[in-house]
Amino acid sequence: MTEYTKTCVVWLLWFLLCVATINLCLCNSLSSATCWEIERQALLKLKAGLVDPANQLSTWTDEDCCRWRGVSCDNQTGHVVKIDLQRDFGSFFRGYFNGTIPPQLGNLSILEILDVGNNLHLRADDLQWLSGLLSLQHLDLTYVNLTKSSDWSHMIFRLPSLSVLKLGNCGLHSLPSSIKNLYANSTRLSVLDLSRNDFDSEIPGCLFNISSLTYLDLTYSNFNGQIPSAFENLIFLEVLLLMQSNNLKGNLPDILEQAGSFRYLRTLDLRYNMISGSIPASIGRLSFLSKLYLSGNQLNGTVPNIIGQLSDLKVLDLADNSLQGIISEHHFTNLMKLQELDMSSNSLVLNVTPGWVPPFHLKVIGLGSCHLGGYFPKWLHTQSKFIALNLSNTRISDTIPDWLWNLSSQVVLLDLSQNEIRGMLPMSFSSTDIDDINLSYNKFEGSLPRLPSRPFSLDLASNSFTGPIAFGNNEVFLSHLILSNNKINGSIPSSICKLEELAVLDISNNQLSGELPTCRKNFTNLMVVNLANNNLSGEIPTMMCQHPYPYLEALRLSNNSFSGEIPSSMKDCTDLVMVDLGQNKLHGNIPTWMGESLSSLVFLRLRSNFFGGTIPPQICELSSLQVLDLADNNLTGNLPVCIGNFSKMIVNPNASQPTLNIPEFGASAGDFGNYIFPNYKYSLPLVRDGEEREYTNNLPLVTNIDLSDNSLVGEIPEGLLNLLGLQCLNLSGNYLTGNIPLKIGVMQSMMTLDLSRNELSGQIPPSLSNLSFLNHLNLSFNNLSGRIPTGSQLQTLNDTSVYMGNSYLCGPPLPQECPGDGPSQNPSFTSKENEDEGGDIQEMLWFYLGIVSGFVLGCWMVWGVLFFKRSWRIAYFLVVDDLYDKVYVTSVLGIRRLKEMKGRRT
Numbered sequence: 001m002t003e004y005t006k007t008c009v010v011w012l013l014w015f016l017l018c019v020a021t022i023n024l025c026l027c028n029s030l031s032s033a034t035c036w037e038i039e040r041q042a043l044l045k046l047k048a049g050l051v052d053p054a055n056q057l058s059t060w061t062d063e064d065c066c067r068w069r070g071v072s073c074d075n076q077t078g079h080v081v082k083i084d085l086q087r088d089f090g091s092f093f094r095g096y097f098n099g100t101i102p103p104q105l106g107n108l109s110i111l112e113i114l115d116v117g118n119n120l121h122l123r124a125d126d127l128q129w130l131s132g133l134l135s136l137q138h139l140d141l142t143y144v145n146l147t148k149s150s151d152w153s154h155m156i157f158r159l160p161s162l163s164v165l166k167l168g169n170c171g172l173h174s175l176p177s178s179i180k181n182l183y184a185n186s187t188r189l190s191v192l193d194l195s196r197n198d199f200d201s202e203i204p205g206c207l208f209n210i211s212s213l214t215y216l217d218l219t220y221s222n223f224n225g226q227i228p229s230a231f232e233n234l235i236f237l238e239v240l241l242l243m244q245s246n247n248l249k250g251n252l253p254d255i256l257e258q259a260g261s262f263r264y265l266r267t268l269d270l271r272y273n274m275i276s277g278s279i280p281a282s283i284g285r286l287s288f289l290s291k292l293y294l295s296g297n298q299l300n301g302t303v304p305n306i307i308g309q310l311s312d313l314k315v316l317d318l319a320d321n322s323l324q325g326i327i328s329e330h331h332f333t334n335l336m337k338l339q340e341l342d343m344s345s346n347s348l349v350l351n352v353t354p355g356w357v358p359p360f361h362l363k364v365i366g367l368g369s370c371h372l373g374g375y376f377p378k379w380l381h382t383q384s385k386f387i388a389l390n391l392s393n394t395r396i397s398d399t400i401p402d403w404l405w406n407l408s409s410q411v412v413l414l415d416l417s418q419n420e421i422r423g424m425l426p427m428s429f430s431s432t433d434i435d436d437i438n439l440s441y442n443k444f445e446g447s448l449p450r451l452p453s454r455p456f457s458l459d460l461a462s463n464s465f466t467g468p469i470a471f472g473n474n475e476v477f478l479s480h481l482i483l484s485n486n487k488i489n490g491s492i493p494s495s496i497c498k499l500e501e502l503a504v505l506d507i508s509n510n511q512l513s514g515e516l517p518t519c520r521k522n523f524t525n526l527m528v529v530n531l532a533n534n535n536l537s538g539e540i541p542t543m544m545c546q547h548p549y550p551y552l553e554a555l556r557l558s559n560n561s562f563s564g565e566i567p568s569s570m571k572d573c574t575d576l577v578m579v580d581l582g583q584n585k586l587h588g589n590i591p592t593w594m595g596e597s598l599s600s601l602v603f604l605r606l607r608s609n610f611f612g613g614t615i616p617p618q619i620c621e622l623s624s625l626q627v628l629d630l631a632d633n634n635l636t637g638n639l640p641v642c643i644g645n646f647s648k649m650i651v652n653p654n655a656s657q658p659t660l661n662i663p664e665f666g667a668s669a670g671d672f673g674n675y676i677f678p679n680y681k682y683s684l685p686l687v688r689d690g691e692e693r694e695y696t697n698n699l700p701l702v703t704n705i706d707l708s709d710n711s712l713v714g715e716i717p718e719g720l721l722n723l724l725g726l727q728c729l730n731l732s733g734n735y736l737t738g739n740i741p742l743k744i745g746v747m748q749s750m751m752t753l754d755l756s757r758n759e760l761s762g763q764i765p766p767s768l769s770n771l772s773f774l775n776h777l778n779l780s781f782n783n784l785s786g787r788i789p790t791g792s793q794l795q796t797l798n799d800t801s802v803y804m805g806n807s808y809l810c811g812p813p814l815p816q817e818c819p820g821d822g823p824s825q826n827p828s829f830t831s832k833e834n835e836d837e838g839g840d841i842q843e844m845l846w847f848y849l850g851i852v853s854g855f856v857l858g859c860w861m862v863w864g865v866l867f868f869k870r871s872w873r874i875a876y877f878l879v880v881d882d883l884y885d886k887v888y889v890t891s892v893l894g895i896r897r898l899k900e901m902k903g904r905r906t
């Protein structure tokens with residue numbers, strides 16, 4: 001080695017050392033360097049808009065913003081590359097933004113990930129600042145209100161590096177046509193989430209041109225029309241979510257025709273649309289398929305055996321279609337990974353060999369309305385991990401096998417309703433901790449066991465349980481307790497006061513007696529109380545709804561022996577929709593506050609009590625009222641002149657339907673809501689057509705005024721004629737005088753009109769014959785005179801009993817001839833009337849549709865609101881924290897169960 005070489009080596013070593021040192025210094029200096037001031041300022045601006053009750057952003061003060069929680073920087077340059085303030089159950093940040101995203105975020109020039117999703121109070125009025133973020137790869141603005149930022153698509157779809165874009169629930173209304181040009185050959189976007197917006201248009205075919213997509217979520221986005229057929233472009237698609245868009249149409253065989261091109265499809269969710277056709281055998285080519293959701297469509301035909309070859313399948317959801325045929329073990333041959341199976345609400349027959357041992361261990365088992373052959377399926381015994389089991393309406397006429405009760409520790413939902421299951425409940429039932437138990441509509445008998453404390457919901461309605469109600473000593477979490485239609489006796493125990501979470505209590509149609517217990521604590525969640533048709537006595541308790549918990553919506557105490565007056569504390573129950581105190585021994589006046597305070601009241605039934613005094617005119621302020629039944633009391637005075645003000649009974653068929661304003665949380669409250677609040681259906685007995693019947697499904701459509709059998713005097717107010725939507729008017733058995741209003745024929749919805757047993761005089765107005773829906777008319781026992789009008793509807797109401805007891809009436813159907821009567825009628829007059837009738841029917845249809853949609857919406861709103869009530873919210877978070885998985889998988893079942901129940905409980 002020469003000197004020269006040595007020198008070189010030394011120099012080289014020296015040089016390397018220097019480089020290393022410089023590097024080291026640089027690195028050191030960089031890693032200890034504070035972040036860029038301009039970026040720090042931008043982050044501070046962001047922080048200023050945060051509501052951070054848990055003080056989780058306490059680190060957002062010191063110099064080095066790279067060390068702040070939720071912020072990450074590039075190791076080399078010190079620039080902020082990631083902001084993660086995702087507000088989610090799993091993530092750290094539990095505060096929220098309140099206000100506008102600060103445009104200073106545009107200064108974070110090499111930001112790659114911006115995640116501020118699920119912040120409910122955040123909005124962005126303008127997304128100009130996004131244009132600076134050329135490195136942005138991942139943008140999550142879920143729940144950020146973008147209603148006002150009309151430029152959103154321009155800004156966002158121009159980001160050159162974007163691969164993940166989440167814009168769920170941003171209040172978006174339209175997809176600009178320009179995205180087609182922007183994206184047809186842009187290859188980066190891989191995840192696109194536009195769910196829960198309100199596009200109200202067809203799915204733009206261009207979305208299906210983005211060939212780089214692996215994940216496309218259009219759930220609840222109100223896209224309608226046909227599903228585009230340009231699937232073959234989406235060759236990398238792994239997840240396609242189109243659930244409940246807005247009745248998307250399509251033919252499943254067509255959609256899957258290019259099944260070969262979706263080689264990688266793992267999740268296909270087409271739930272609750274209008275997909276038709278049958279399940280094609282080509283589905284067998286989707287060999288990576290893991291989750292297949294097809295429920296709530298119009299699929300028919302049989303289920304192909306090849307589905308049993310999809311060995312990655314974890315979820316198979318076929319419920320709520322028109323599938324038929326036999327399902328055998330061949331359908332499950334290779335489904336080792338199956339966890340959720342839901343075939344409910346089809347016409348399927350499950351026929352497996354008795355000793356079948358399934359290859360899977362299910363968590364969710366939905367077999368509602370499947371034909372199971374009369375017995376509990378033996379193979380269920382092998383499914384020791386299930387958390388939800390729906391065997392409702394499966395024609396089981398067996399006893400419950402013992403093992404079912406022993407499995408219960410992880411079970412959330414058990415629905416065995418609508419079968420013919422016999423036997424008694426075991427002692428162990430009292431300690432079960434299943435959250436939601438429905439054994440209604442079976443043949444269970446024997447004395448009611450001590451009620452378990454753990455469930456949210458227990459429905460034992462319509463069995464033959466006897467004996468008294470008893471609760472255990474523990475804290476009771478029951479929120480829904482439904483024991484109606486049994487033979488339960490004894491009194492309501494004071495231990496019911498322990499049910500602090502109680503929301504729905506229905507013990508109607510039993511043999512309960514005695515007074516209601518007085519509870520020291522208030523029921524803060526009480527929503528429905530139905531104690532009708534028992535033999536309960538005493539005063540109406542005052543603890544039903546207390547300021548500040550006025551959530552009671554329905555109070556039914558009818559057909560008992562309650563006495564005393566209506567307690568004035570009820571005026572705090574401002575959410576009341578239904579008050580039924582009929583058939584008791586109540587007295588006193590009808591309180592004036594009823595009209596003033598109970599502004600949500602739709603159904604008011606006080607019939608068959610001893611109420612006296614006059615009808616307070618304040619009652620006319622009840623603008624939602626549809627049923628006013630004060631019959632068979634001791635009311636005096638005139639009919640209130642304002643009786644025509646009940647705006648729900650005034651229907652203008654030409655008015656356009658109100659815009660449905662679905663609350664923000666409608667969708668998610670639905671998913672969880674059905675789980676936490678199993679369906680409860682209002683019902684009410686009403687007298688129409690002269691006989692009393694229980695109205696349930698049609699109740700929202702009913703309009704009734706029944707003031708019969710009181711001591712009312714005076715004339716029928718003209719204003720009554722405003723009530724064009726009134727279907728049933730009964731004023732019989734009073735002392736009303738004067739004429740029947742001449743224009744009564746304008747009340748086109750009228751089906752029942754009973755003015756009998758009054759002192760009405762004058763002629764029967766000829767317009768009466770215009771009431772084309774009238775099917776029950778009674779004018780008997782008045783002082784009416786003159787010719788009975790004829791024509792259209794009145795020709796079918798030709799029973800003499802309609803008119804008898806009026807000495808001076810004449811003409812058919814009465815035998816008395818009118819003076820100067822000829823034998824002939826005028827036929828041309830009649831046929832013209834019939835033409836009018838057609839138009840009326842159409843109008844009525846619109847009217848009904850309007851009411852139905854209004855009512856459905858009403859329920860949603862109620863649930864949406866309740867969802868945020870204190871203790872249910874706690875329940876909800878408990879559920880989310882502890883049972884997230886459980887709820888996740890059962891919510892699917894919950895929705896369906898609700899639908900089934902709705903169909904069933906007529």
Ligand SMILES: *[C@@H]1O[C@H](CO)[C@@H](O)[C@H](O)[C@H]1NC(C)=O
Nearest residue numbers: 031072073074075076077081
């Ligand atoms: C930056 O450094 C941290 C810790 O030294 C390391 O965990 C991280 O992966 C690095 N990030 C990059 C982008 O190199």
Ligand SMILES: *[C@@H]1O[C@H](CO)[C@@H](O)[C@H](O)[C@H]1NC(C)=O
Nearest residue numbers: 050051096097098099120121
């Ligand atoms: C958001 O801020 C506004 C005004 O600063 C305030 O009135 C409102 O109550 C806040 N909303 C929430 C949910 O914190």
Ligand SMILES: *[C@@H]1O[C@H](CO)[C@@H](O)[C@H](O)[C@H]1NC(C)=O
Nearest residue numbers: 120123145146147148171664
């Ligand atoms: C979104 O913002 C618009 C206007 O700023 C407002 O009218 C709308 O109610 C907001 N939407 C939600 C869901 O808060």
Ligand SMILES: *[C@@H]1O[C@H](CO)[C@@H](O)[C@H](O)[C@H]1NC(C)=O
Nearest residue numbers: 180181182183184185186187
């Ligand atoms: C995208 O495709 C269009 C037409 O197919 C073409 O005109 C345009 O140049 C392409 N853009 C890029 C960036 O490749």
Ligand SMILES: *[C@@H]1O[C@H](CO)[C@@H](O)[C@H](O)[C@H]1NC(C)=O
Nearest residue numbers: 276277278298299300301302
């Ligand atoms: C399925 O329904 C379609 C249209 O509703 C009908 O044409 C077809 O015959 C049905 N297929 C089966 C197998 O029932």
Ligand SMILES: *[C@@H]1O[C@H](CO)[C@@H](O)[C@H](O)[C@H]1NC(C)=O
Nearest residue numbers: 520521522524545546547548
């Ligand atoms: C129960 O209601 C009464 C009367 O409204 C009220 O004074 C009391 O504070 C309430 N108790 C609780 C625990 O909310």
Ligand SMILES: *[C@@H]1O[C@H](CO)[C@@H](O)[C@H](O)[C@H]1NC(C)=O
Nearest residue numbers: 587610611612613634635636
């Ligand atoms: C009905 O009212 C009248 C007078 O207001 C009263 O004398 C009578 O006792 C009342 N009847 C009943 C059953 O309350």
Ligand SMILES: *[C@@H]1O[C@H](CO)[C@@H](O)[C@H](O)[C@H]1NC(C)=O
Nearest residue numbers: 794795796797798799812813
């Ligand atoms: C009464 O109406 C019935 C049913 O419309 C009809 O069959 C009958 O002939 C009518 N009787 C008279 C007397 O008009």
